Amino acid sequence: MSEDAHALYVTALAPGLEPTAIQLTVQDNRLTIAGEKQRVAAEMHPDAFHRSERAAGTFVRTVTLPIDVEPEQVQAEYKNGLLVVTLPKAEQVKPKQIAVSVEG
Numbered sequence: 001m002s003e004d005a006h007a008l009y010v011t012a013l014a015p016g017l018e019p020t021a022i023q024l025t026v027q028d029n030r031l032t033i034a035g036e037k038q039r040v041a042a043e044m045h046p047d048a049f050h051r052s053e054r055a056a057g058t059f060v061r062t063v064t065l066p067i068d069v070e071p072e073q074v075q076a077e078y079k080n081g082l083l084v085v086t087l088p089k090a091e092q093v094k095p096k097q098i099a100v101s102v103e104g
Contacts, residue, residue, distance in 0.1 A: 001063065005095055008087040010063060015081035022078065024085060026071040031085065034060040067093045 002009045010031055014022065022035040039056040068090035075086045 001066075003067075003089075005089075007089055008065060008067065008069060010085040010087070012061070012083045012085075013081065014078065014083045017078075017081075017083075019078040022076075022083065024074070024076055026065075026069065026074055026087065029065045029068065030062050031065060031087065032060065032062045033083070033085075034058070 002011075010033075012033060014035075016037055017035055018038075021038075022033065025032045025034075036058045037056045065087065069087040070090055073088045077084050077086075
């Protein structure tokens with residue numbers, strides 16, 4: 001998780017997932033990422049597996065967000081096995097720029 005003045009960013013490794021199989025929810029300052037990784041493709045029929053390090057099955061990960069965000073403006077992008085969730089900060093937690101007046 002990282003942030004700048006405008007948003008929080010959550011980056012998750014998600015290789016082998018179909019983007020449509022990912023569910024994101026934001027509620028009560030928590031981001032939940034859930035989905036299902038499919039097993040090895042059905043058309044692949046090896047005589048035997050000697051070793052498999054590819055996890056499969058359902059998963060759920062919940063991250064507590066350190067600040068308030070605008071849930072209706074959350075965006076997610078999936079590219080090359082990487083899921084990037086952008087959570088815009090709520091207006092009340094964004095830094096305010098204060099102008100300094102100069103009396104002349």
